[in-house]
Amino acid sequence: MADELKILVVDDEPKICELLRALLRREGYAVDVTYSAQEALQRLSQGDYAMMLTDLKMPGMDGLELVTRSKQMRSDLSVIMVTGYATVETAVGALRHGVDDYVTKPFNIDELRKVVSKTLSVRRLARVNQELMDQLKVANTTLEQQRDKLAHMVTTATGHLDETLAALRHRIEDLATVNEIGRLVASALDLDRVLNLCLDALCGKMGLQTCSIMLLDSERGELVVKASRGAKSAEILGTRQKADVGVAGWVIRTTEPLLVEDIAQDPRFPKRQSERYAGSSFLCVPLSLESRVMGVISAADKRSRIPFTQSDLNLLVTVAGPLSIAMENARLYQLLQENCFSTVKALAISLEAKDGYTSGHSQRVTEYATTMANALGLTEKDVVILQHAGMLHDIGKIGITEQILNKRGRLSDEEYQVIRSHPVTGQRIIQSLEFLRAAREPIRNHHERWDGAGYPDALHGQRIPLLARIMAVADAYDAMTSNRPYRPPMPKADAIRELQAAAGAQFDPELTSVFTKTLAASADGQSDARTS
Ligand SMILES: [Fe+2]
16 A cells, blocks of 8 residues: 555755655655745645655745645645754644644664654545545435435325325215215105205204205296205295206206305306305205206305315215205105095095095094194104095994995894994905005094993003094094984084084093194184085
């Protein structure tokens, strides 16, 4: 390694220079000599010297100044001062100026060799150390960059994870909402109830102030507001509009769900065509089944006043699915009920056609029973059962001859038994009709008595089904106030007195009281019309 190093010797005494050159060459160094500091600086600016050996006292620029200026030029240059004027002051001064070591004249050759070798070793170590330091700096910089990059990646990944989790949580909430609304609407068979249940649930879940459902009236080409929530709900309920105009018309025409973030900025609707919503952001989604559009559901005016988002639209679109199915189910159920009821009515009419005196009896009994059911606050389902049972309560008489049915005068015991069989016969007739299952009981038991003396099961008191007890009162009242072949119709007041007298014996006293009150509340003209 030593042969790679160049040493510059500076001394105004040529002999010293040559001596040093000879010595150092023997050690394997490349040596240049110069006799003045000025020339030394020039050499240093041109050559790649590892070390400079310089005299202290030289004419012109002395050794210390040379060292100072050399170090300014080459900070890594090792310098050994060679002087015959060795004092502590000069030594300290030399070290202050950046001299690495110090040799006094006359110098010992071995000492010089050691000093040169040691100084170059120190220089080499310093360079290695510097290189290591530089490498360390680079490594630290790289590490810091990687750390920052990793931190950024972690932050980004955490952010993405949080976003994904939030989105997932939101979606789960939406699905729970859809599931709940789907379950709610599927539990109802009445169309109005289906629509209103859905709107209530949506208002709660989506924080809506305004929402509505409009159904398509295809025959008239109009949309009808069938259910509504919001400040103007009562005002707009039942109103109609052309099915091809406005925002709803756009949805019907395109069958696409619509999200409007700000109606004022939406180029699809240059002029606001509906003033039903207070806010400028709203949703409108088609209600359709198997590509048949049935109407639209609209949502507007979030309580938070925040515009609707794609996520809100997705929720409403998802809810529209089960809602459409529930609407179709309700429509089909309504159709089925209407068909069934028509059949029931046809049966009753065919029965009463056999006996001119009982014409309209079943219809009137049905009306009385319905009035009582409403006064008692019974459910819609019970009302429908009563209407079926009312129309068919005497269907069992279809097998009884007209001779017995229209007989003037007292019936024989045998004939009376035939008459008494009609509730059971009636029940048997409708046995195979599943939709009349619930009507079987009131038909079978409409001749039971409160005191247990009725037929066919001799039930008494509360053991008699409620609907059968209602039927018993309604049936008896109409029978009394109707014309019969063997007697004229009884006046209303007399019939009421008869009912009251039989309350607690033949009839449920509470129901009798409710019925007579409903009669009192109704107009005389109506009652007279019924009994004629
Ligand atoms: Fe009867």
